[in-house]
Amino acid sequence: MSAKPMDWVQGPWTVELHTISRSTYDGLRLDDVVFPHWIISYVQEGNVRTGSGGEFHRVKAGEVMLHPPNLPFTEHADGRGAHLWLQASILCSHHLDLLQLYRVSPVVAIPEPVKFEKVFFQLQSAWSNRKQSFRDLKLTSGMLQLTEQILAGWENAGSVERSEAYESEGNRYARLVGHMSSRLADKLDREQLAAYVRLSPNYLDRVFQAEYGLTPMQMLRDLRLKHSRLLLQRSEETLESIALQCGMNDASYLCKQFKKHYGMLPGQYRELALSAQAEDLYGGTAGGVRRHYR
Known part of the structure; x- marks a missing residue:
């Protein structure tokens, strides 16, 4: 899923x-x-x-x-x-x-x-x-x-x-974030992102960072890593498949970026997430299979 x-x-x-x-x-x-x-x-x-x-x-x-x-x-x-x-x-x-x-x-x-x-x-x-x-x-x-x-x-x-009738000039950067979020698997570069909002790459970097604290490419990286984290939590897909869905070349690159950003490898994160989902505070199995009340 x-x-x-x-x-x-x-x-x-x-x-x-x-x-x-x-x-x-x-x-x-x-x-x-x-x-x-x-x-x-x-x-x-x-x-x-x-x-x-x-x-x-x-x-x-x-x-x-x-x-x-x-x-x-x-x-x-x-x-x-x-x-x-x-x-x-x-x-x-x-x-x-x-x-x-x-x-x-x-x-x-x-x-x-x-x-x-x-x-x-x-x-x-x-x-x-x-x-x-x-x-x-x-x-x-x-x-x-x-x-x-x-x-x-x-x-x-x-x-x-x-x-576009309901878009104002000040919305162009939010539109860009929406554009990036719907194309996380695509190969996007600074020039393509700048062309989408009809600005030069250098100028876009400055104004976008002033607005959000990140350049567009840094924002794109964060969006891809968040998407990979959700896929790790909610699916059984391979790291290779997740990497491709998040616009990364392969599982090795995903592992490198994920550990740099979150301090652990994707496999470790998935194991912790699944363990937390399966744990039952009251001694049973998650989902109501077993309970021990006294």
Whole structure:
């Protein structure tokens, strides 16, 4: 069993929530609105026409609109409606914007609307009560649950990527990371990566490192090693096969890079991972084969 192309996206997770509200209206006309963070707007009631960059979509109850940061958008509705909406950022490892990496389509049908609404109102309650115990934990947990619902709906619809109409100039480096992550098995060099974003290799190295703390090639190496680690945990494939899937020449090169990065050989890592998965704290075998309770 191989990891999915985007399974390398891992924590630590950071949630930055800036606004959360339920809004109602008798008619709606928002033109060229811009926010510095993602606007996630779930249509609880009504029908909306939304657009950006000359591209327009119809949105009905049970669907969510995703408006990228710093990109003008419109929302029009002739009748009554209600939206559950928030302004937020969801960041993963290397402080990468999750919704930029996954390139989620601008309108997504939520698979479990009742659950989505319940989690939203729990999140809103935690946001409103600044003295609530474990508030930050509840905010992060709630936001990730909503995000999981959005990603599940996107996957159910075929994971169709948003068009360039929903891309701003500042997203080009996140697009590059997404490009690399979907081509981990390919032979990519500095010139190819620079050509993808229409920059010179030296300039790209400087601006990308200023953004993420790594050059593009260093980021590509890290993505490949994370992907190899997932394959070691989740599959029985040979080291040679894993090396090829991660854009490395052979098992020997994978072993060298893996040990340099993680301090152990891939085989040792797999053995430790499988041992941890099989161990039962209470003396049985993982999976419920045997238990010894007293």
